[in-house]
Amino acid sequence: MWFEFNGIRSDDYDIVAEYFPLVSVPIRNVTSIEIPGKDGSLTQSDDTYADMNYPIQVRATDDCPFELIQSWLNGSGDLIVSDDPSKKYKARFDSRSLNEDFFSCFRVTFNFIVQPFMYEAEPETIELTASGTVYNIGTRKSYPIITVYGAGDLTIGSYSLTIAATGGESYVIINSEIQECYYDTSTSRNNKVTGDFPEIDPGECAVTIGAGITQVDIQGNWRWF
Numbered sequence: 733m734w735f736e737f738n739g740i741r742s743d744d745y746d747i748v749a750e751y752f753p754l755v756s757v758p759i760r761n762v763t764s765i766e767i768p769g770k771d772g773s774l775t776q777s778d779d780t781y782a783d784m785n786y787p788i789q790v791r792a793t794d795d796c797p798f799e800l801i802q803s804w805l806n807g808s809g810d811l812i813v814s815d816d817p818s819k820k821y822k823a824r825f826d827s828r829s830l831n832e833d834f835f836s837c838f839r840v841t842f843n844f845i846v847q848p849f850m851y852e853a854e855p856e857t858i859e860l861t862a863s864g865t866v867y868n869i870g871t872r873k874s875y876p877i878i879t880v881y882g883a884g885d886l887t888i889g890s891y892s893l894t895i896a897a898t899g900g901e902s903y904v905i906i907n908s909e910i911q912e913c914y915y916d917t918s919t920s921r922n923n924k925v926t927g928d929f930p931e932i933d934p935g936e937c938a939v940t941i942g943a944g945i946t947q948v949d950i951q952g953n954w955r956w957f
Contacts, residue, residue, distance in 0.1 A: 733748065733749040733750065733752070733813075733814045733815070734747075734748075734749055734813075734814045735749050735752075735788055735811065735812065735813045735814065736810075736811070736812040736813075736817075737804065737805065737809055737810070737811050737812075737823070737825070737844075738804070738807075738809030738810065739809075739810075740804050742790060745792075745796055745797060745800065745801055745804075746792070746793065746795065746796055747790045747791070747792050747796060747801070748790060748791045748792075749788055749789070749790050749813070749814065750789050750790060750791050750839070751787075751788065751789035752788060752813050752815055753785075753786055753787060753788075755850075756784065757957055758781035758782060758783075758784055758848030758849070758957070759781060759782045759784075759848075760777055760779075760780075760781050760782075761777060761778065761780045761781060761782055762775050762776065762777045763775070763776045763777070781848035781849070782848060783845050783846065783847060783848060784845070784846050784847075784848055785826075785843065785844075785845060785846075786811070786821065786823065786843075786844040786845070786846045787841050787842070787843050787844070788813070788841065788842045788844065789831065789839060789840070789841050789842075790839065790840055790841075790842060791837060791838075791839055792837065792838060792839075792840060793837050793838075794837075805825045805828070805842060806825055807824065807825065808822075808823065808824040808825075809823065809824075810822065810823070810853075811823035811844055811846060812853055816850075817853060818852070818853050818854075819850040819851065819852065819853055819956065820850065820851050820852070820853040821844075821846035821847065821850060821851075822846065822847040822851065823844045823845065823846045823847070824844065824845050825842070825843075825844055826843040826844060826845050827843045828840055828841065828842050828843065829841045829843070849872055849955040849956060849957065850955065850956045850957075851953060851954070851955055851956075852952075852953070852954055855951045855952065855953055855954075856951070856952065857949050857950065857951045858949070858950045858951075858952065859947065859948075859949050860939055860941065860947065860948045860949075860950070861941075861946065861947050862941060863938075863939060863940045863941050864938075864939055865936050865937060865938050865939060866932065866936075866937050866939060866950055866952060867935065867936050867937070868932045868933060868934045868935060868936075868937060868952060868954055869934075869952075869954050870934055870952075870954035870955045870956050871934055871955070871956050871957050872934065872955040872956065872957065873931045873932060873933050873934070873955075874931065874932045874952050874953045874954050874955055875908035875909040875929070875931060875953055876888075876908050876909075876930060876931075876932055876950050876951060876952050876953055877905065877906070877907045877908070877909065877950075877951040877953065878905070878906040878907075878908070878930065878948060878949070878950050878951075879903050879904075879905050879906075879948070879949040880895050880903060880904050880905075880906065880945060880947075880948055881902055881903045881945065881946045881947040881948070881949075882895075882897075882902075882903075882944050882945040882946045882947070883895045883896055883897035883898075883944050883945065884941075884942040884943055884944030884945045885940075885942035885943075885944075885945075886939075886940070886941060886942060886945060886948065887938070887939070887940040887942075888930040888932070888937065888938075888939050888950075889930065889931075889932060889933070889937045889938065891927060891928055891929075891930040891931070892927055893906070893925060893926065893927035893930070894925070894926040894927060895924060895925055895945070896923075896924045896925070896926075897944075898915070898921065898924055901915050901921075903915065904921045904924055904925060905917075905921075906925055906929065906930070907929075908929040908930055908931060909953060911929050913925045932952060
């Protein structure tokens with residue numbers, strides 16, 4: 733078995749993954765409010781979930797290039813495991829601990845902190861040149877990245893947007909995940925888009941393309957528990 737972090741696989745360093753944690757449902761963020769004179773409590777939630785611990789136990793040898801491994805397992809990035817390489821976690825490396833040493837081999841636990849949902853390892857981009865539908869195959873609402881060519885009105889599910897024309901620029905990117913609109917990854921275009929950032933619920937979602945818009949590319953960023 734193997735795992736991949738930031739585009740590098742564990743078997744590139746002769747590390748064999750022996751254990752992945754069971755996939756668990758993330759813990760919902762809730763606040764309990766005690767009401768004087770009332771039994772129990774009220775529960776409030778904004779439908780968000782907490783990060784999760786994700787320990788990976790591996791087997792390695794004295795020949796492993798630990799200087800390189802220490803540089804590799806650092807910071808944040810995408811985490812993919814061989815149990816389901818079609819999905820990824822957004823993760824950060826936390827720490828490592830030595831479990832046991834035997835015959836020049838040893839077991840180490842690499843501890844990651846992962847965001848509460850899995851994402852597509854290779855997000856699909858859906859291209860629409862006329863009104864149609866997209867289908868969220870995940871189990872959670874998604875925050876898509878939408879590239880709009882041209883200018884005009886666009887409706888995605890219950891979200892209505894108006895994109896204003898910008899001279900010399902053929903498209904604008906509407907990134908619901910970071911809630912920014914831009915051109916060429918770095919030029920802000922928040923003032924060219926009117927409306928709320930779309931979210932796509934699981935299942936079918938209608939997309940209506942108005943006059944003046946020639947193409948809409950939707951990277952769904954589908955998510956799973």
